[in-house]
Amino acid sequence: MKKxxxxxxxxxxxxxxxxxxxxxxxxxxxxxxxxxxxxxxxLGSVAEGSFNRYPDPLQRRLKEALAANKGIDAAQIxxxxxxxxxxxLLFRIFCEPGRDHVILLPPTYGMYKVSAxxxxxxxxxxxxxxxxxxxxAEIMAALRPGTKMIFICSPNNxxxxxxxxxSIERILEKAPGLVVVDEAYVDFAPESSLLPLLHEYQNLIIxxxxxxxxxxxxxxxxxxxxxxxxxxxxxxxxxxxxxxGLTQEKALEALGQSQxxxxxxxxxxxNKAKLIQELKDFSLVEKIYPSDANFILVKVLQxxxxxxxxxxxxxIVRNRSRITLCDNCLRITVGTEGENEALVQTxxxxxxx
Ligand SMILES: *Cc1c(COP(=O)(O)O)cnc(C)c1O
Numbered sequence: 001m002k003k004x005x006x007x008x009x010x011x012x013x014x015x016x017x018x019x020x021x022x023x024x025x026x027x028x029x030x031x032x033x034x035x036x037x038x039x040x041x042x043l044g045s046v047a048e049g050s051f052n053r054y055p056d057p058l059q060r061r062l063k064e065a066l067a068a069n070k071g072i073d074a075a076q077i078x079x080x081x082x083x084x085x086x087x088x089l090l091f092r093i094f095c096e097p098g099r100d101h102v103i104l105l106p107p108t109y110g111m112y113k114v115s116a117x118x119x120x121x122x123x124x125x126x127x128x129x130x131x132x133x134x135x136x137a138e139i140m141a142a143l144r145p146g147t148k149m150i151f152i153c154s155p156n157n158x159x160x161x162x163x164x165x166x167s168i169e170r171i172l173e174k175a176p177g178l179v180v181v182d183e184a185y186v187d188f189a190p191e192s193s194l195l196p197l198l199h200e201y202q203n204l205i206i207x208x209x210x211x212x213x214x215x216x217x218x219x220x221x222x223x224x225x226x227x228x229x230x231x232x233x234x235x236x237x238x239x240x241x242x243x244x245g246l247t248q249e250k251a252l253e254a255l256g257q258s259q260x261x262x263x264x265x266x267x268x269x270x271n272k273a274k275l276i277q278e279l280k281d282f283s284l285v286e287k288i289y290p291s292d293a294n295f296i297l298v299k300v301l302q303x304x305x306x307x308x309x310x311x312x313x314x315x316i317v318r319n320r321s322r323i324t325l326c327d328n329c330l331r332i333t334v335g336t337e338g339e340n341e342a343l344v345q346t347x348x349x350x351x352x353x
Pocket of ligand 1: 081083085153221
């Protein structure tokens with residue numbers, strides 16, 4: 001370990017003392033027997049299928065499969081109802097209103113700020129540089145003893161680029177609190193995950209999701225990877241059955257077919273390359289930022305106007321033109337071959353009109 005932290009000192013006092021809820025499935029973990037302990041309906045479910053029994057509160061089978069897939073220990077995994085649940089739990093476990101604060105690096109994923117606001121935690125913003133990298137000097141200057149967390153999104157949403165690993169390591173070394181690295185798009189990136197760094201930095205928390213490369217956004221399954229002491233705190237505070245049974249089953253099924261994910265990633269990356277080539281030719285396109293994700297940030301001549309005209313033609317992109325460093329920028333998700341072609345054709349028709 002290059003960096004050890006005292007988790008006990010970072011956690012909020014009342015969470016440290018909390019006596020967690022023990023569900024029926026926590027108190028008896030076996031799978032054989034006559035289950036008369038959880039007030040379920042013994043006869044079955046109204047909708048087709050067997051949904052009458054509560055799911056495993058700690059998702060053990062799924063975590064074992066995931067641990068094998070990621071090359072880590074099951075005790076280093078928290079699973080949530082989307083990554084957004086993990087983000088919210090981090091605030092609830094570690095951040096005391098009126099005392100602690102977090103550092104955000106705009107332009108970035110909007111949920112960090114919303115979660116901070118919901119939990120009444122002060123945010124301090126240190127914008128990324130013009131090429132959307134960490135401004136390490138400014139971040140270092142902003143670190144204070146009450147800096148509980150800093151959120152680094154890599155590849156970053158909405159800019160699409162990977163954040164340099166060396167600069168993330170510098171923050172990991174200096175930060176007094178936790179460094180949360182959101183890797184929602186890492187499967188699309190040319191560099192691999194920071195997961196191996198979990199062995200070196202006890203203050204590192206990595207977020208990933210089944211919503212993007214795995215194509216399972218509707219199931220709502222997010223992952224947090226961290227030191228087992230931190231994972232135990234997640235388990236203490238989370239709602240007992242936070243990941244539903246159907247989601248657990250389908251995610252296990254997906255992990256058994258991970259080649260299919262790789263194939264979709266390759267296809268989306270080749271669609272992205274083609275889309276970038278085609279967009280370059282438009283005079284209304286000023287700049288296409290380098291992307292390590294399944295979307296591209298595009299600077300155009302008049303973002304608001306173009307956004308509205310695209311909507312009229314039933315082509316929906318994300319208008320990011322009002323956020324830091326993203327003047328006149330639209331964020332475009334890479335679609336199927338047909339969808340991308342439809343976007344290009346629509347742009348052609350708009351330009352002539
Ligand atoms: C899409 C996305 C997520 C995924 O959130 P879920 O709640 O798991 O669907 C997380 N972080 C970033 C930066 C994202 O863009």
